[in-house]
Amino acid sequence: MIETQLIKALQLKSEEAFKELVHTYERMVYNTVLGIVQQEQEAEDIAQEVFIQVYTSIGGFRADAKLSTWIYRIATTKALDWERKKTAKKRMGNLLSIFNRNNEQQYDAPDFNHPGVQLEKKEAAAILFKALKQLPENQRVAFVLLKMEGLNYEETSEIMQTTVKAVEAYMHRAKINLRKIVENK
Amino acid sequence: MKKNYSIGIDQLWESIEGMERATPSPFFYARLLHKMQSAQAEEKLSFLSHFKPILVIAVLSMMVLINIGLLLNQSKKATESTAASSSQTSPVQVFSEEYNLNNTIDF
Numbered sequence: 230m231i232e233t234q235l236i237k238a239l240q241l242k243s244e245e246a247f248k249e250l251v252h253t254y255e256r257m258v259y260n261t262v263l264g265i266v267q268q269e270q271e272a273e274d275i276a277q278e279v280f281i282q283v284y285t286s287i288g289g290f291r292a293d294a295k296l297s298t299w300i301y302r303i304a305t306t307k308a309l310d311w312e313r314k315k316t317a318k319k320r321m322g323n324l325l326s327i328f329n330r331n332n333e334q335q336y337d338a339p340d341f342n343h344p345g346v347q348l349e350k351k352e353a354a355a356i357l358f359k360a361l362k363q364l365p366e367n368q369r370v371a372f373v374l375l376k377m378e379g380l381n382y383e384e385t386s387e388i389m390q391t392t393v394k395a396v397e398a399y400m401h402r403a404k405i406n407l408r409k410i411v412e413n414k
Numbered sequence: 415m416k417k418n419y420s421i422g423i424d425q426l427w428e429s430i431e432g433m434e435r436a437t438p439s440p441f442f443y444a445r446l447l448h449k450m451q452s453a454q455a456e457e458k459l460s461f462l463s464h465f466k467p468i469l470v471i472a473v474l475s476m477m478v479l480i481n482i483g484l485l486l487n488q489s490k491k492a493t494e495s496t497a498a499s500s501s502q503t504s505p506v507q508v509f510s511e512e513y514n515l516n517n518t519i520d521f
Contacts (some may be wrong), residue, residue, distance in 0.1 A: 259438040284450070344437075351429075
């Protein structure tokens with residue numbers, strides 16, 4: 230099914246079209262979300278939320294952008310929302326732990342190992358992913374789309390709704406920041 | 415204390431070169447459908463969410479207040495009618511006054 234037909238069928242709430250959409254884009258969505266949240270189970274839940282959002286909002290989809298660009302936007306937004314909620318929860322937990330008599334310690338999640346990384350590169354990739362979590366949102370999204378999803382600068386700028394130059398700047402700063410983070414450890 | 419990483423930044427950068435996309439679990443679509451179906455079922459029952467405890471309490475309080483108001487109004491009316499009937503002269507009294515039956519006659 231070509232993209233315009235798929236969109237039309239989705240707008241008519243065709244189950245067959247939805248199945249095709251999920252099978253076509255599930256790896257793309259899951260990999261993007263996983264690159265941002267770095268937790269497999271959470272990434273799967275968020276990826277499901279992305280498809281639900283696509284299903285419910287497809288009626289308002291204007292074909293001024295590619296379907297994949299629109300889905301990428303939903304995926305990155307949902308993943309970043311989840312990150313923000315998690316950070317807020319963590320801050321609240323830290324605040325409450327000051328008043329907690331039991332003085333329970335909060336443990337950070339273990340190092341993330343991306344399942345797609347080659348075995349001999351896993352150690353280096355784990356360090357990189359840990360450092361990646363400390364980058365600002367725009368730099369992290371640019372990194373995930375360019376380095377993990379293999380998109381070009383133009384596609385990334387469309388998804389991030391910015392210019393190619395801005396994406397280049399995000400990536401340049403991301404490299405500098407990652408170097409700083411890794412060297413300071 | 416700073417750790418001395420033997421791995422350089424370039425090596426870290428290269429570690430994700432040629433990485434494969436991660437794949438979700440094989441039951442991804444089935445789980446997604448289940449999630450959507452349960453969300454739809456919840457939506458159907460969402461009218462029940464209008465009956466929140468606070469709303470129920472508010473409606474019950476209103477009904478109790480209306481009942482109290484009606485009772486007070488009725489008892490007030492009853493008191494007024496009793497007072498009115500007591501202040502009115504009875505027909506027997508009117509009759510006795512008419513024929514001067516209340517006056518004692520001196521012989």
